[in-house]
Amino acid sequence: MARDTRMVSRARRHRSSPGSGLAQTVEVFYTAFGPVRAEEIARTRRNEWFDPTLVDVFLAEARTGRLWESLGEPDLARSVSLMEPPDRILVATPERLDLTARAFAWIIDAKSPFTYRHSEGVARAAAKMTEHMGLPASVVHDQTRAGLLHDIGKLGVSNRILDKPGPLTGEECAKVKQHPGLTYEVLTRVAPFQNIAEVAASHHEKLDGMGYHRGVSAEELSVPSRILSVANAFDALSQDRPYRPAMPIEKVLTILKKESGQQKLSPDCVEALEDLVSKGEL
Template identity: 35%
Template sequence: MNKAGPCIMLVDDEPDLLEVCAEALSGLASRVVTARDGLEAAALLEQESFDLIVSDMRMPGAGGMDLIKSASRIAPGTDVIVLTGYGTIDNAVECVRLGAVNYLLKPFRVEDLRAAVLKALKERSLRTQQDAVSDLSRMLDLSSAMSSRKDTRALIKEFLSQVRSAFAPDGIAFFYKEGSNGSAAAKCGNHVLIGPYFREYPGVRTWFESLAGSLAARGRPMLLEEPLLREAFGQNVKGGSIPVSAIGVCVSGPDGSPGAVVALRSDSGQPYSFSDLQLLTLFAAHASLCFESQRACTRLKTVNDEIVFSLVHAVEAKDTYTRGHSERVSRYAAKLATHLGLTQAEIDLVRTAGVLHDVGKIGVPDSILNKPGALEPEELPIMRQHPAIARTILSKVESLTRVLPIVYHHHERFDGSGYPEGLKGGDIPFLARLVSVVDGFEAMTSDRAYHNARSVDAARAILQKGSGSQWDPEVIQAWFTLLDGNGLARA
């Protein structure tokens, strides 16, 4: 409904009746426009929007039924009330079936006309409110669905799935570019195509790809109606239905370059309207934000990874014997977590924790860190501070919050005699118990300041001896199974 109030069109070939009706409805609308037949009314619909049309059934040229068909094509959101005599009541019922909201029998009283118009406008207002709620619901559904997708491919798939659900198209095309410098070229190189029109007819695909390039360059949404589509499809599709309408809008691609999404509908369905175009524009804008958010998360993760590896390299610069130790612990931990059937999130956690587990040693004096022999009693507490130091350092990076318990507790012992808190058995975080086993194995099979590298068999024997005291027996057995299965050593 127009913001300033409803706009009504009266259509009748009787000038006197038009004048009376216009006077009667002037107080119900912000504007009342008159037309003498269906052809003139259709021409007016092409030029401006109306909330309601009140049309006579029988008129020279195009009558009420013709007007309903024209309105469904030109302005499908416009309501129609048909005026008819008793002799054409069957046709009036047919008009309602085609989309008219009501019909009024001639002769009628002015009060009856006003009542019918008021009823139609109230119903339209309610429907508009429901449509707004429905659109909001669709946007919330889109937001919820896309926010749960973490990688680019899943985001694209979810976006197109939501477009299909909301717009019931017979074909969808998403064109975008990769590696763009930000300028919009004539065409968008990458694409996802859904529906036979795009898959089976290269000429159609090329035509829409060129259109997508234009949409992306100008950033202007477009409603394509039947005449233009017939021109595009006429030489490319032999037989079968030709789409009657299509809507296309600009959307930022996965890498931020300009792209476009197009939905088309065949003549078996209701043509797309400007309200559909508006909703698709909102969908595209939200999808663009989701793609940008995903890119921002990727950039942030890259920065965090760079910070993390800088810290690890700083530690290894202090202790040449542990160079490469953290990367190997990370790799072993990920392999063991995969072998145990843990979730991808848990695998990623132990992979990161493995890299970071000794980062706290950056706060341990070199004289203690690189001491070739056993540590003195007064030196042990200093060395044992490194899990707490690591927790302090890593707590400054919000994205590493879930890694902290693993790093902090990886020196706890299964019997409760470990540090920093002396946790026992199941009180120790499981992923910390997992890292503890592969950390011990890697340390034993590597050269250190205080011992030469042991053989895999010797390391297994030490792990077996410490099973149930220093290490979790179940994790030990899983690690042995993994070693037996693929001969994993210091890969």
């Protein structure tokens, strides 16, 4: 009974008007209790929550059995995609994927006033460094996307932690350190971004193995991963944070060179960054 009440409460949160939320509510009850309860909740809430015409259509489909059979298909996502009218299908072209990455970067950076345009800054620095170091144009392109999406995992971290003006507790630090892993989980679930997932999620790794989230050492970090790590540190140190103001560029470079000397950041990548800064390209 208590679980049933929770399902009603959950379904109610997802409805915005009597004519919406039917599919959401049916799915909740179907998953939790099976088709009989799913049909019962739709019938019970007819007129009150849901448009009666929609409920009648749903119940008619449910009676045929085809609806419940379709929900049991092994590749449900593909089955749903095949229902899309041909004239409304959008192909995931490289241009559209770039726009998608940039749009998500804006969403990510809008989460906190202290990360305004951070993802774009990391993407720009990473792409410039990758090109400067002579890597192929395809890698430069991937680095742009990885930079734009590297912090998507932060959407899963509370702003009370991200914007905290003082030192973080051990528990809070642990939660922050989860975000690269969350980035990896998100990107590996999107087929066109799977190839950049590992690089994007490596932006806090260190050559000495003392970074996170995997704590891998130099042997397991690709050149693009090393570049992104330096680009991320460069842009982060150059921006305001809740616990400190933005640092002048000279101090930023001094810190990065020190870390490269301690085998935390790649000396080659830091040198490339410094060269670009000296030329006014960053």
